[in-house]
Amino acid sequence: MSFLSFLISGISLGSIYAIMALGYTMVYGIAKMLNFAHGDVIMIGSFVVYYAVTGAGIPAPAAVLISVVVCTFLGIAIEKVAYKPLRRAASLAVLITAIGVSYLLQNLALLFFGADPKIFPNVITLPALNLFGGQLVIAGTTVMSIVANILIMIFLMLFIKKTKQGQAMLAVSEDKDAAMLCGINVNGTISLTFAIGSGLAAIAGVLLCSQYNQLTPYTGSLPGIKAFTAAVFGGIGSIPGAFFGGLLLGVIEILSSAYISSQLANAIVFAVLIIVLLVKPSGLFGRPMREKV
Amino acid sequence: MNTLLEVENLNVYYGVIQAIKNVSFTVGEGEVIALIGSNGAGKTTTLQTITGMLTPASGRIIFRGEDVTKVPGHKLVEMGISHVPEGRRVFSQLSVYENLKLGSFTRNNKSEIESSIKRVYRSFPRLEERKNQLAGTLSGGEQQMLAMGRALMSVPIIMLMDEPSMGLSPILVQEIFHIIEEIKRGGTTVLLVEQNANKALQIADRAYVLETGSIVKEGKASELLNDEAVRKAYLAS
Numbered sequence: 001m002s003f004l005s006f007l008i009s010g011i012s013l014g015s016i017y018a019i020m021a022l023g024y025t026m027v028y029g030i031a032k033m034l035n036f037a038h039g040d041v042i043m044i045g046s047f048v049v050y051y052a053v054t055g056a057g058i059p060a061p062a063a064v065l066i067s068v069v070v071c072t073f074l075g076i077a078i079e080k081v082a083y084k085p086l087r088r089a090a091s092l093a094v095l096i097t098a099i100g101v102s103y104l105l106q107n108l109a110l111l112f113f114g115a116d117p118k119i120f121p122n123v124i125t126l127p128a129l130n131l132f133g134g135q136l137v138i139a140g141t142t143v144m145s146i147v148a149n150i151l152i153m154i155f156l157m158l159f160i161k162k163t164k165q166g167q168a169m170l171a172v173s174e175d176k177d178a179a180m181l182c183g184i185n186v187n188g189t190i191s192l193t194f195a196i197g198s199g200l201a202a203i204a205g206v207l208l209c210s211q212y213n214q215l216t217p218y219t220g221s222l223p224g225i226k227a228f229t230a231a232v233f234g235g236i237g238s239i240p241g242a243f244f245g246g247l248l249l250g251v252i253e254i255l256s257s258a259y260i261s262s263q264l265a266n267a268i269v270f271a272v273l274i275i276v277l278l279v280k281p282s283g284l285f286g287r288p289m290r291e292k293v
Numbered sequence: 294m295n296t297l298l299e300v301e302n303l304n305v306y307y308g309v310i311q312a313i314k315n316v317s318f319t320v321g322e323g324e325v326i327a328l329i330g331s332n333g334a335g336k337t338t339t340l341q342t343i344t345g346m347l348t349p350a351s352g353r354i355i356f357r358g359e360d361v362t363k364v365p366g367h368k369l370v371e372m373g374i375s376h377v378p379e380g381r382r383v384f385s386q387l388s389v390y391e392n393l394k395l396g397s398f399t400r401n402n403k404s405e406i407e408s409s410i411k412r413v414y415r416s417f418p419r420l421e422e423r424k425n426q427l428a429g430t431l432s433g434g435e436q437q438m439l440a441m442g443r444a445l446m447s448v449p450i451i452m453l454m455d456e457p458s459m460g461l462s463p464i465l466v467q468e469i470f471h472i473i474e475e476i477k478r479g480g481t482t483v484l485l486v487e488q489n490a491n492k493a494l495q496i497a498d499r500a501y502v503l504e505t506g507s508i509v510k511e512g513k514a515s516e517l518l519n520d521e522a523v524r525k526a527y528l529a530s
């Protein structure tokens with residue numbers, strides 16, 4: 001029974017990685033850039049929930065909603081101020097800017113929220129599931145993470161397949177000029193992508209902090225890198241790739257720390273990534289990259 | 294005849310290299326205008342500047358009497374300018390049908406869009422046969438048809454076409470030029486860029502000859518077809 005319980009923990013953690021990975025993969029797909037600051041948007045979103053609930057006494061669902069709105073606008077603002085002016089710049093310049101934005105957000109959080117860890121309030125009040133006569137207990141947070149991930153994936157797939165804006169995103173991600181010649185507002189579509197990715201970051205932040213109960217300005221940092229890894233694992237730019245990449249990463253991490261060594265868990269995660277990329281450089285679901293000229 | 298599109302003293306640079314030098318020309322309503330010239334003359338640059346893919350250093354682009362030089366490219370599509378780009382640029386990861394749907398992005402009436410798609414399928418029956426296939430799996434000729442079909446989906450007033458016959462077999466070239474004639478008969482104005490000057494001059498009303506970024510000759514297409522210098526430079530075959 002303990003294996004099953006580890007597996008479920010892995011899927012739960014992996015679901016959070018998957019939701020975060022979506023932000024990386026969608027932005028990469030459309031803007032061909034690694035938004036290094038995505039993990040820190042997650043952290044800011046968590047602080048919004050923290051202060052809304054503990055400071056202002058706002059009910060948890062409303063606090064999460066506020067956080068989604070704040071993160072959405074934060075994402076749009078970061079894109080407008082930091083990345084849009086670099087649309088035609090070398091990718092290295094964009095990457096360095098993104099790292100800069102990441103540190104800026106962390107330092108702003110340090111300045112305004114302080115370095116001391118905050119105890120994250122209990123915002124997910126879903127009761128635990130008792131299975132097999134109490135032999136397997138699944139926490140409410142775990143159930144919520146898995147359900148949220150599945151719902152978000154279904155919603156996004158439908159959005160992209162069925163709506164005009166979704167199709168515009170695909171068009172822009174493949175060929176910006178050709179998209180423009182179809183009458184698509186390319187800048188608007190890129191903004192929308194950042195908005196969706198960042199809005200999802202708020203949800204990922206709540207799930208992440210509910211899992212670990214702790215919040216610091218660095219909370220988004222390592223999970224952000226792991227979620228990026230998950231996106232690469234699944235095939236950067238691919239939404240199903242983010243889903244399965246995230247789940248696999250979570251499961252590998254939890255199982256290795258349970259059965260091999262908790263100190264080595266991260267090393268094992270990255271070793272698996274390296275092996276996957278050696279065998280299939282475009283990731284599990286990635287299409288072979290067509291280099292743009 | 295009313296002037297539909299007017300290009301006035303256009304200058305375009307790539308960095309420090311000037312690709313277009315003081316180019317001016319007009320396109321009248323309902324005309325087919327050919328823009329011919331050898332490789333590197335600046336034909337693609339001219340079209341890309343008109344549709345907002347490039348920004349000119351100076352000069353004006355006037356469409357239906359309105360200065361559209363600074364209008365963003367996606368808005369020009371809404372205004373009625375459509376561009377079949379060089380190299381087709383179809384969305385290879387999307388189906389033929391999805392590509393056509395994207396061509397109608399500026400329109401909202403669903404049933405009208407569906408009937409436009411039907412019209413494209415009538416002009417290009419092969420696209421209907423392959424409507425669920427990914428565009429990337431089409432042959433070069435089919436991709437060219439898709440690019441033209443996609444451009445038609447915005448119901449343009451003027452269509453800019455950049456070397457639609459490039460790399461196609463003689464039969465397909467024939468087919469593409471038939472479609473261009475059909476588009477003209479439908480009342481759509483055409484600005485056609487071609488290296489295949491012979492064919493282009495046969496269906497055009499007037500033509501401009503571009504050489505290293507400048508217009509060196511203009512006139513009735515039928516006259517240019519018989520012009521000694523033009524024959525020597527562009528029709529040598």
Ligand SMILES: Nc1ncnc2c1ncn2[C@@H]1O[C@H](COP(=O)(O)OP(=O)(O)O)[C@@H](O)[C@H]1O
Nearest residue numbers: 307310312330331332333334335336337338339
């Ligand atoms: N992206 C670019 N960067 C620099 N120079 C370019 C670029 N595109 C075209 N050119 C140059 O501009 C000139 C005109 O090119 P182009 O408009 O593509 O000609 P055409 O379509 O008539 O073959 C050529 O000398 C070409 O080398």
Ligand SMILES: [Mg+2]
Nearest residue numbers: 336337338379
């Ligand atoms: Mg060209």
